[in-house]
Amino acid sequence: MEQKTVVLGVIGSDVHAVGNRILDFAFTQAGFKVINIGVLATQEEFIHSAIETNADAILVSSLYGHGEMDCRGLREKCQEKGIGDIIMYVGGNLVCGKQEFESVKERFLAMGFNRVYPPGTLPDLPIEDLRKDLGMTIN
Amino acid sequence: MQAVLLIDFGSTYTKVTVVDLDAEIILGTARAGTTIETNIMEGMKAALAQIPEPIGGWKFVRKLACSSAAGGLKMIASGLVKELTAEAARRAALGAGARVLEVFSYELSPKDLDRIVVSKPDILLLAGGTDGGNKEVILKNAELLSNLPISLPVVIAGNKVVAAQAEEMLRKQHNPVVVADNVMPDLGVLSVESARLAIREVYLSHIIKAKGLDKAEEYLERIMMPTPSAVLSAAELLAQGEGSEPGWGELMIVDVGGATTDVHSVAKGDPSKPSVMLKGLPEPYVKRTVEGDLGMRYSSEALVEIAGRRLMDYLGWTEEQVSGQLELLKENPWRIPQTGEEAKFDVAMGRMAVGLAVDRHAGTIEVVYTPFGASYIQNGKDLTPLTVVIGTGGVLLHHPDPAEILKGTVFNPQEPTILKPQNPAFFLDKEYILAAMGLLREVSPQIALRMMKKYIVKL
Ligand code: B12
Secondary structure (H helix, E strand, C coil): CCEEEEEEEEEEECCCCHHHHHHHHHHHHHCCCEEEEEEECCCCHHHHHHHHCCEEEEEEEEECHHHHHHHHHHHHHHHHHHCCCEEEEEECCCCCCCCCCCHHHHHHHHHCEEEEEECCCHHHHHHHHHHHHHHCCCC | EEEEEEEEEECCCCCEEECCCCCCCEEEEEEECCCCCCHHHHHHHHHHCCCCCCCCCCEEEEEEECCCCCCCCEEEEEEEECCCCCHHHHHHHHHHHCCEEEEECCCHHHHHHHHHHHCCCEEEEEECCCCCCCCCCHHHHHHHHHHCCCCCCCEEEECCCHHCCCCCCCHHHCCCEEECCCCCCCCCCCCHHHHHHHHHHHHHHHHHHCCCHHHHHHHCCEEEEEEEHHHHHHHHHHHEECCCCCCCEEEEEEEECCCCCEEECCCCCCCCCCEEEEEEECCEEEEEEEEECCCCCCCCHHHHHHHCHHHHHHHHHHHHHHHHHHHHHCCCCCCCCCHEEEEEHHHHHHHHCCCCCCHHCCCEEEEEEEEEEEEEEEECCCCCCCCEEEECCCHHHHHCHHHHHHHCCCCCCCCCCCCCCCCCCCEEECCCCHHHHHHHHHHCHCCCCCCHHHHECCC
């Protein structure tokens, strides 16, 4: 099967790099081509990278609590740029302080993300989900 | 004596430089108007005639030339995303010594296609998609281009997976069509060397003839490259050294012209301070930028507008004084300053042009604050440690105060985010030999290097 490409990065002015490296390693091990744009990534960088590399999904991390602000409008910009249907996941410590995850999830789904992951998610689950969403598993 | 004839067929002047390879000296330099309409050789001979001939006449062991006549090497580049493959394609074209007329991104629009037909570039550079990445846009563009009513030389340097397919489509209408390696094989990886060579190949095999420059080749060995390539090559040689002959290390060359200002840097540009993160497209080691809106003679109005407050602050003039002087210059762009005040204005314009051109060429630094202190993000080249800045070009050479103009290249504490050289020494290409030495490098690199070190003088 053709190798699937994912764009991975930490959005906004966020410098938390450890999770990003772990996700890069795990998705690469799982057979994906990972385009890692690293920390301090702007919305434009995610979108431009996805366009040039013909990516199948965008994986957004946000750890420092400003995820809501940084992620707003990303789906709309994708639509504007002609990749409106691309699969987008988001994870990390998306909001400030302790908030109930269900409501956080709702808000990010409403922003146009296909899946939203709670703090401390290990890579196995999103890898399985992505295989499903891209039709790579028979089920 | 081993005399070598080096010629630069410029858009206005044909410049000849005769050097003696044994003594490593310049025997003479001269210039005459370029005669592209009749026979390019007339202007060259008129220039050469100004240099006293030795008894028995010239016996040149080599005759080499570069050219920016007949519009130079005009190129249009196209890529997918403006900041990524389109930018990579622009850099490849600039690095090949081209005059870049346009850079298009995404699918070519009917307007873009019209522009191509009207401006008839000498070469079209088609990029788009990383290897294995987006295929649709480059293929669509190849299809659109194959329906143009004119035939053009095309270099393809995009997604390798579909390069052959694009080539086949383009061949129906265009000739030659050459495939080079992708200018951006992977995201954020810049790889312009193969495209640069392909462009040079097409230049040598097709463009020279198409421009009527091949007439010169009956007398000369050959026109080897576009003039800006020769200058870039000389810059690289002077920085790097050759064999046992050391160079001057990382440097910048600024060429102020009447209508444009070119900046060349030969420098890695890696962060000079710790804990700085690099962002954006990697920079070529030998980088050239051309500012078409920053000339000292033909674009003075635009320059005043862009420079704005900075110009007035530098001069201490009012707006009225500035616009009064502009009126005079509009009547005659090459007006010679009549008073001390006018001379001051002339220097100020040069300084602004150079300053803005280097602002755009140099990298920038941005601060991100965290409670653990500041983090820095660098975009582009950090040129702060550069110690050598060289001025060249007609305007600077004939100017009474080139050093004052070159100070525009220096880091400005009021704009600390622009990474310009902090404490450089200024040099002048007094004999105007950079292009000639780029040519001489092709046959005698060590001699070319030593002659540059001798003839480029400290200010
Ligand atoms: C190390 C660290 C730092 C280091 C980062 C060094 C570096 N360059 O990486 C430094 C000291 C610089 C730092 C700074 C700050 N930090 Co800090 N930092 C941490 C800390 C202790 C560990 C982060 C880490 O590396 N975790 C390990 C990795 C493996 O886990 P992870 O990043 O969560 O990623 C995993 C999962 O979340 C998931 N995942 C992540 N992204 C995504 C995306 C998708 C799509 C999917 C599916 C999964 C997924 O997969 C990863 C692998 O399993 C955490 C606390 C903690 N224990 O988590 C705080 C923490 C993240 N920091 C925090 C804060 C507030 C900050 C600061 C604002 C100031 C401060 N008070 O410290 C600054 C912000 C700087 C900036 N501009 O980004 C808060 C965030 C609070 C919030 N979101 O509400 C935390 C949670 C600490 C806390 N409890 O207050 N920090």
